[in-house]
Structure formats: C-alpha cells, structure tokens
Amino acid sequence: MAEVAFVGGRVVTGTGRIVDRGTVLVRNGVIERVDDDPYVPEGVPVVEADGRWVLPGFVDTHTHIGAHEDGEGSAGADASEVSAPDMSAVRAIDAINIDDRAFRDALAGGVTTVVVKPGSGNPIGGTSVAMKTWGGRTVDEQVVKHPVGMKSALGENPKNSYGERGQLPRTRLGVALVIRRALVAAGEYAARRAAAEEKGEFFARDLGQEALAAALAGDLVWDQHVHRHDDIATALRIADEFGLRLVLNHGTEAHRLADVLAERDVPVIFGPVLCTRGKVETREASVDNLVTLTRAGVRTAICTDHPVVPIDALVIQAAVARRAGLTWDEAIAAISSSAAGIAGLGERVGALEPGRDGDVVVWSGDPLELGSSVERVHISGREVYRAEGGVRVVADRWGR
Known part of the structure; x- marks a missing residue:
C-alpha cells in the first residue's frame, strides 16, 4: 500500500480543525498522523505543500x-x-x-x-x-x-x-x-x-x-x-x-x-x-x-x-x-x-484523521474561492491525479 507525507501546507481536517504548516502522514494507504511535526520517516515520499491547502477528498x-x-x-x-x-x-x-x-x-x-x-x-x-x-x-x-x-x-x-x-x-x-x-x-x-x-x-x-x-x-x-x-x-x-x-x-x-x-x-x-x-x-x-x-x-x-x-x-x-x-x-x-x-x-473517508483512508487533495488555495484549483489527488495514498502547467495527468487504472 502507498506511503506519502504532505508537509508544510495549511491542513484542513474536515472536522473543524486546521493545522498551519501541518503534516499529513499516510502509511499503508491509511492516515497515520496529522500534526505540525515536519518529521517524516526515512523512505516515505514527501509532497512539499508550502503555500497550498491540504484537504480530505x-x-x-x-x-x-x-x-x-x-x-x-x-x-x-x-x-x-x-x-x-x-x-x-x-x-x-x-x-x-x-x-x-x-x-x-x-x-x-x-x-x-x-x-x-x-x-x-x-x-x-x-x-x-x-x-x-x-x-x-x-x-x-x-x-x-x-x-x-x-x-x-x-x-x-x-x-x-x-x-x-x-x-x-x-x-x-x-x-x-x-x-x-x-x-x-x-x-x-x-x-x-x-x-x-x-x-x-x-x-x-x-x-x-x-x-x-x-x-x-x-x-x-x-x-x-x-x-x-x-x-x-x-x-x-x-x-x-x-x-x-x-x-x-x-x-x-x-x-x-x-x-x-x-x-x-x-x-x-x-x-x-x-x-x-x-x-x-x-x-x-x-x-x-x-x-x-x-x-x-x-x-x-x-x-x-x-x-x-x-x-x-x-x-x-x-x-x-x-x-x-x-x-x-x-x-x-x-x-x-x-x-x-x-x-x-x-x-473511512471524509476527514484527515488517523485511521481514515489516505484520500488527500492538495489545492492551490482556499477551495471555496473560485480561483483555487486542485493540484494533486491521492487516493489511499496513491497519486491518481496531478495538474501542472495547465496539463492534467490521471493515473492509468490498467497498470500500463
């Protein structure tokens, strides 16, 4: 199962809690930690989210x-x-x-x-x-x-x-x-x-x-x-x-x-x-x-x-x-x-809390502002969508 850490973003848990410059650690497809500790275990890929908003799917x-x-x-x-x-x-x-x-x-x-x-x-x-x-x-x-x-x-x-x-x-x-x-x-x-x-x-x-x-x-x-x-x-x-x-x-x-x-x-x-x-x-x-x-x-x-x-x-x-x-x-x-x-x-879903699925979305800004857009989507920790330079890339579901 996928592992990934989102570090440095404005983390919105979906349950009323906001962590500025927070860390969301996903291991084995499940959220393990949501806090302001930037430490990431060795070998876990890091998504630098400085200046971004990190929300649940x-x-x-x-x-x-x-x-x-x-x-x-x-x-x-x-x-x-x-x-x-x-x-x-x-x-x-x-x-x-x-x-x-x-x-x-x-x-x-x-x-x-x-x-x-x-x-x-x-x-x-x-x-x-x-x-x-x-x-x-x-x-x-x-x-x-x-x-x-x-x-x-x-x-x-x-x-x-x-x-x-x-x-x-x-x-x-x-x-x-x-x-x-x-x-x-x-x-x-x-x-x-x-x-x-x-x-x-x-x-x-x-x-x-x-x-x-x-x-x-x-x-x-x-x-x-x-x-x-x-x-x-x-x-x-x-x-x-x-x-x-x-x-x-x-x-x-x-x-x-x-x-x-x-x-x-x-x-x-x-x-x-x-x-x-x-x-x-x-x-x-x-x-x-x-x-x-x-x-x-x-x-x-x-x-x-x-x-x-x-x-x-x-x-x-x-x-x-x-x-x-x-x-x-x-x-x-x-x-x-x-x-x-x-x-x-x-x-399982709807919040960035330990024990939930690692469904994490990185936004360019406040998602309720119409100028903001989705930059990355991870489902169960796996990156399935990325938008860079106006180009949208979606993971191949067929494994090719």
Missing part, C-alpha cells in the same frame, strides 16, 4: 455517476429500471461504467468518494454503492461499502413513470401503497426465513425481499427521494411504521419541518444547489433552505445528483452555500465529514 452522497452518462434513452442511461414499481432487487453497482469521463472530472473537483444510487422512477428503486472515484480496473476494486442504502421515491417522479392505464402508481396514494405493501411482505419474509433457519429447513431466497429485510433490520439506510413538505411527512410516517433509518434526499421543502427533522435526527442530503426550479416540486428551491436546516441542527450534506449538476461542481455548490450563510467549516463539512457520516462512511 470530498464526498458526494447522491450521484448517478457511471450509470447515467448521457441523456435519457441513450446507451448510457442505466440509472432507473422502471419495468416494475418495486425494483428492490436491483443494484446500482451493476450499472456503473468506470470509464465514464465524469470520474476524471471528479478528481479535478477534489471528489474522491461517491455514492451511486438508482434513479427516482420507482417507489422502490434498488440499492446504492459507495466507491472511490479512481483506483481499480472494475467497480469492485473501488468499493468502499456495498450496499449502502435502499433508494425510494415519493412525489411526481414515481407517479409519472408508468403509462399503462390502471397500473400502480398513478397518485401519491398509490406510490405510498407500493412502498408499504413491499415492506409488509419483506417483514413477513424475514420472519419465515428466521423460522426456517431455526428448524434447519431449506428456505427459498427472494433478492428483493432480502434487500428490504436488511432495511427493516437497520442494516441499510432508507434513502428517500423527496421534495415537497407533505411528501416528507409521508416519509416520516412510513419510517415510523416500519422502523426505517430515514435519510431525506433533495429535501427542497425540508426547511418547513426543520425542527421536527432536528429533533428526530433525520439527515438531509440537500440539492443540487445549482439547479433551476424546473418542475412543480421545486418551486421553493433555494440554497437558503439548506442554511435554515443547518441552523436548526439538522445534519446536512450537499450533493450534485450528477449528471443533474456535474460532479466537479460539488465544491462550487459548497461555495454558494457559504455565500448564502453557512460558515466556512459547515460548507466544507457538508461535502466531507458530514456527508461521510450521513452515508455511514465516516470511519
């Missing part, structure tokens, strides 16, 4: 990168499998093309970890995967955690995905019904499985119900695509009925229930921030709503929903949130430590 917790490369209907549109309303058995990992150019763009934007989710065409869309943005010949070699959560959708998108007359869902009532029926069936399935296992009897597996049973058991987060406040209320209602670990995705009108979400510790993956009010559900879209949520004590992250907003614009969205009223630390945390924590990845 950013984390985007809601993307379709690699699974939705082009426009709807194209060869690269694999994010949503809408052949049935309940597609809990499908897995986003099976749709990802790691040769998607967006992975290179992610490096240029300092993004080293992404959560790739199914789309929002179904009431239940399937499981998500967390992965590094570079480093392997296959998706499997880049996985951080799989599965991460179960994607579900409320509102207009799942209502409008099915054109046949009489086929569910056609209304918000129908969408909620699909979700409830599936969760009831999964609970009954889990009980039958447990009884069969206790008796040592054979039990036929069902992939979808296995995944939903994992969500019922709390092993997966319940990632709820939702915009309107009334749909958020439905999400809370369903989460209460079935004991789900609810995480709101988008949360356009979540600020209306900010106190409730804070009290119940329901996180919000907010965004995308750089987006038009292009549909009826997003008429109140505003970065100010993110500030309201954060001020109320809601745990928040910022997402691109790539390709809705390009993945390398994640940090630009954080800068916009900073201008709207987030503190500098809050804006950085929303794309690093807070984002990682919401996705259940906090033990």
Whole structure:
C-alpha cells in the first residue's frame, strides 16, 4: 500500500480543525498522523505543500455517476429500471461504467468518494454503492461499502413513470401503497426465513425481499427521494411504521419541518444547489433552505445528483452555500465529514484523521474561492491525479 507525507501546507481536517504548516502522514494507504511535526520517516515520499491547502477528498452522497452518462434513452442511461414499481432487487453497482469521463472530472473537483444510487422512477428503486472515484480496473476494486442504502421515491417522479392505464402508481396514494405493501411482505419474509433457519429447513431466497429485510433490520439506510413538505411527512410516517433509518434526499421543502427533522435526527442530503426550479416540486428551491436546516441542527450534506449538476461542481455548490450563510467549516463539512457520516462512511473517508483512508487533495488555495484549483489527488495514498502547467495527468487504472 502507498506511503506519502504532505508537509508544510495549511491542513484542513474536515472536522473543524486546521493545522498551519501541518503534516499529513499516510502509511499503508491509511492516515497515520496529522500534526505540525515536519518529521517524516526515512523512505516515505514527501509532497512539499508550502503555500497550498491540504484537504480530505470530498464526498458526494447522491450521484448517478457511471450509470447515467448521457441523456435519457441513450446507451448510457442505466440509472432507473422502471419495468416494475418495486425494483428492490436491483443494484446500482451493476450499472456503473468506470470509464465514464465524469470520474476524471471528479478528481479535478477534489471528489474522491461517491455514492451511486438508482434513479427516482420507482417507489422502490434498488440499492446504492459507495466507491472511490479512481483506483481499480472494475467497480469492485473501488468499493468502499456495498450496499449502502435502499433508494425510494415519493412525489411526481414515481407517479409519472408508468403509462399503462390502471397500473400502480398513478397518485401519491398509490406510490405510498407500493412502498408499504413491499415492506409488509419483506417483514413477513424475514420472519419465515428466521423460522426456517431455526428448524434447519431449506428456505427459498427472494433478492428483493432480502434487500428490504436488511432495511427493516437497520442494516441499510432508507434513502428517500423527496421534495415537497407533505411528501416528507409521508416519509416520516412510513419510517415510523416500519422502523426505517430515514435519510431525506433533495429535501427542497425540508426547511418547513426543520425542527421536527432536528429533533428526530433525520439527515438531509440537500440539492443540487445549482439547479433551476424546473418542475412543480421545486418551486421553493433555494440554497437558503439548506442554511435554515443547518441552523436548526439538522445534519446536512450537499450533493450534485450528477449528471443533474456535474460532479466537479460539488465544491462550487459548497461555495454558494457559504455565500448564502453557512460558515466556512459547515460548507466544507457538508461535502466531507458530514456527508461521510450521513452515508455511514465516516470511519473511512471524509476527514484527515488517523485511521481514515489516505484520500488527500492538495489545492492551490482556499477551495471555496473560485480561483483555487486542485493540484494533486491521492487516493489511499496513491497519486491518481496531478495538474501542472495547465496539463492534467490521471493515473492509468490498467497498470500500463
């Protein structure tokens, strides 16, 4: 595993700590030390970071990168499998093309970890995967955690995905019904499985119900695509009925229930921030709503929903949130430590702390200043990206 030390830069840990002229030592691909001691063990390569900013790789917790490369209907549109309303058995990992150019763009934007989710065409869309943005010949070699959560959708998108007359869902009532029926069936399935296992009897597996049973058991987060406040209320209602670990995705009108979400510790993956009010559900879209949520004590992250907003614009969205009223630390945390924590990845990524993966990005200056740029990216200590003299060099994932 790779070893490297970053010495002399302004080290921003992502957890509120800043070390001027600090050292980040990575050994065996893992951060060993973050302090102001310039000592580096013999044989460890050194990156001189004087005058530079050293940060953790950013984390985007809601993307379709690699699974939705082009426009709807194209060869690269694999994010949503809408052949049935309940597609809990499908897995986003099976749709990802790691040769998607967006992975290179992610490096240029300092993004080293992404959560790739199914789309929002179904009431239940399937499981998500967390992965590094570079480093392997296959998706499997880049996985951080799989599965991460179960994607579900409320509102207009799942209502409008099915054109046949009489086929569910056609209304918000129908969408909620699909979700409830599936969760009831999964609970009954889990009980039958447990009884069969206790008796040592054979039990036929069902992939979808296995995944939903994992969500019922709390092993997966319940990632709820939702915009309107009334749909958020439905999400809370369903989460209460079935004991789900609810995480709101988008949360356009979540600020209306900010106190409730804070009290119940329901996180919000907010965004995308750089987006038009292009549909009826997003008429109140505003970065100010993110500030309201954060001020109320809601745990928040910022997402691109790539390709809705390009993945390398994640940090630009954080800068916009900073201008709207987030503190500098809050804006950085929303794309690093807070984002990682919401996705259940906090033990590995999102911060420069001992024991975390050595995902380190060297910036020319303050990353929330638009004039700053990424100069180097290391993932698990390995250099995967460098920009010098206007030339960008990305490591060859094929080992050539």
